[in-house]
Amino acid sequence: MTRARRTHKKRGPAPLADKRDQYLRLMAQGMSNSAACRELGINRRTGTRWRYGRKEVDQAGRERTYPPISERPDTDAISPRFLSEEERLVIADLLRAGNSLRAIARQLDRDPATISREVRRNRDPRTGAYHPFHAQRRAVVRRARSKDGKIQRDPELKQFIQRHLDQRWSPEQISQALRTAFPDEPERHLAHETIYQAIYLPHRGGLERQPSTLRTGRQARRRRRRADQRATRFVDPGTLIHQRPAEVEDRQVPGHWEGDLIVGQGNRSAIGTLVDRTTRYVKLLHIPGRHTADNVRDALLAAFADLPAGLARSITWDQGSEMSRHDEFTAVTGIPIYFCEPASPWQRGSNENMNGLLRQYFPKGGDLSAYSAEDLAFVAVELNNRPRKTLGWQAPAELFAKIIATIE
Structure with a gap:
C-alpha cells in the first residue's frame, strides 16, 4: 500500500x-x-x-x-486631536443653524482652521452640503490609506534581508546583522518585528514568503491575545495561571500542586504526576485504560481524598483535553485548578523536572499500562526519599511529614 x-x-x-x-x-x-x-x-x-x-x-x-x-466597524483607537463622529454631528447642526465657522470652533473648543479644513475637505463635492456621516466615512478612508514600508522603499535593504532569509536566518538575527552591516545608517536598523510584518504582509513589505522562510513554516500569523483576554479551550474555560494567588509564586505555602501526564507509546497509556511546589513531594496517579477526562478526574479525586485541606490548596495543569472535566473535580473538592498558557511547560517547572526523573523508571516509548498501582507507589516512595539540593538536602518525604504533623 x-x-x-x-x-x-x-x-x-x-x-x-x-x-x-x-x-x-x-x-x-x-x-x-x-x-x-x-x-x-x-x-x-x-x-x-x-x-x-x-x-x-x-x-x-x-x-x-x-x-x-x-x-465594517473601525476598531482602531485614534488620537483625540482628530474630530470624532459626534463632533461632526455638532458641526452639521450648527452649520444648518447659520453659525459661523469661528463660532462652531469656540463651541467645540477647536481651532477655527480645523473646522474650516473639515468642512472644505469632507463636504459633498456636488452640492457643497456638509453631511456628518458621509464626512466621517471620507475621514476614515483617508486615515486608513496604506503606504510602502521602509523595506519596500529601500531595494538594497530589501535585498540584504531577503538574502539572509534565504539562508534561513531568523528575523531577530537579521535585525542584529543590520547594525553591523550599516553601522552609520540608523535608518536601516530595523526591529525584528518590522521584518516579520514584511514577511506576513508581502504586498507591503515586498519580501518573498515561502514555506521555508520562517522556521515555523507558518504562512499566516497566529492571532495572539493579551494575557487578560486569553481563555482555555474547554467548555468551562477555567482559570489561567496569571490569576493564581500570590502565595503560589513564592513557594512558601505548601499544598499548591503542579500536575501533568507522561504518556506511553502511541499515546495509548499514561501515568498522572503531581508535585507539591513547596516540598517537591510527588504523587503518581494510576490511570487504568485510556487517559480520558473521566479517568483523570477520578484519579485526581482518589489522590486528594486522603490529604488534609492545608495540603490541598490548588493544582496547576496544562490545557490538555484530559482536564476538560476540571470543573467537576473542583465542584467536589473545592480545589481550584489553574491552567498554563499553551506550549508553556516552564510554567510548571517543578513538574517538568519530576517528569524527567520519572523517565528513569518509565522510559519513553514503553507501555505504561503494564505498571500497577503498587509499582507507582514504589517509585513515588523512592523519589520522595531522595534528598534534594533545592530543599537544603532534605528529602521531600521528610519535609512533607513535618508539615502534616504541624497541621494535625
Whole structure:
C-alpha cells in the first residue's frame, strides 16, 4: 500500500487591503463601481461584494454575512486631536443653524482652521452640503490609506534581508546583522518585528514568503491575545495561571500542586504526576485504560481524598483535553485548578523536572499500562526519599511529614 502524498493547500493572492482602501476612496469621490474596478484592475463582482456585502453558506449549512467594507466597524483607537463622529454631528447642526465657522470652533473648543479644513475637505463635492456621516466615512478612508514600508522603499535593504532569509536566518538575527552591516545608517536598523510584518504582509513589505522562510513554516500569523483576554479551550474555560494567588509564586505555602501526564507509546497509556511546589513531594496517579477526562478526574479525586485541606490548596495543569472535566473535580473538592498558557511547560517547572526523573523508571516509548498501582507507589516512595539540593538536602518525604504533623 503506497503512502498518500501530502499536499499543501495553495494560498491565494496577497491580501487586497491596499486595493480596498483605494476602492473606498474612489467610491467616496462619486466614481461608479465599474469605473473603480477598472481603475484598480479587479473584477467587477469583487467590487460589488465590497460595496454591498455578501452572504455565504459553509459546508455545515451555517450562513455567514459579510457587511459592506464601508460599514465594517473601525476598531482602531485614534488620537483625540482628530474630530470624532459626534463632533461632526455638532458641526452639521450648527452649520444648518447659520453659525459661523469661528463660532462652531469656540463651541467645540477647536481651532477655527480645523473646522474650516473639515468642512472644505469632507463636504459633498456636488452640492457643497456638509453631511456628518458621509464626512466621517471620507475621514476614515483617508486615515486608513496604506503606504510602502521602509523595506519596500529601500531595494538594497530589501535585498540584504531577503538574502539572509534565504539562508534561513531568523528575523531577530537579521535585525542584529543590520547594525553591523550599516553601522552609520540608523535608518536601516530595523526591529525584528518590522521584518516579520514584511514577511506576513508581502504586498507591503515586498519580501518573498515561502514555506521555508520562517522556521515555523507558518504562512499566516497566529492571532495572539493579551494575557487578560486569553481563555482555555474547554467548555468551562477555567482559570489561567496569571490569576493564581500570590502565595503560589513564592513557594512558601505548601499544598499548591503542579500536575501533568507522561504518556506511553502511541499515546495509548499514561501515568498522572503531581508535585507539591513547596516540598517537591510527588504523587503518581494510576490511570487504568485510556487517559480520558473521566479517568483523570477520578484519579485526581482518589489522590486528594486522603490529604488534609492545608495540603490541598490548588493544582496547576496544562490545557490538555484530559482536564476538560476540571470543573467537576473542583465542584467536589473545592480545589481550584489553574491552567498554563499553551506550549508553556516552564510554567510548571517543578513538574517538568519530576517528569524527567520519572523517565528513569518509565522510559519513553514503553507501555505504561503494564505498571500497577503498587509499582507507582514504589517509585513515588523512592523519589520522595531522595534528598534534594533545592530543599537544603532534605528529602521531600521528610519535609512533607513535618508539615502534616504541624497541621494535625
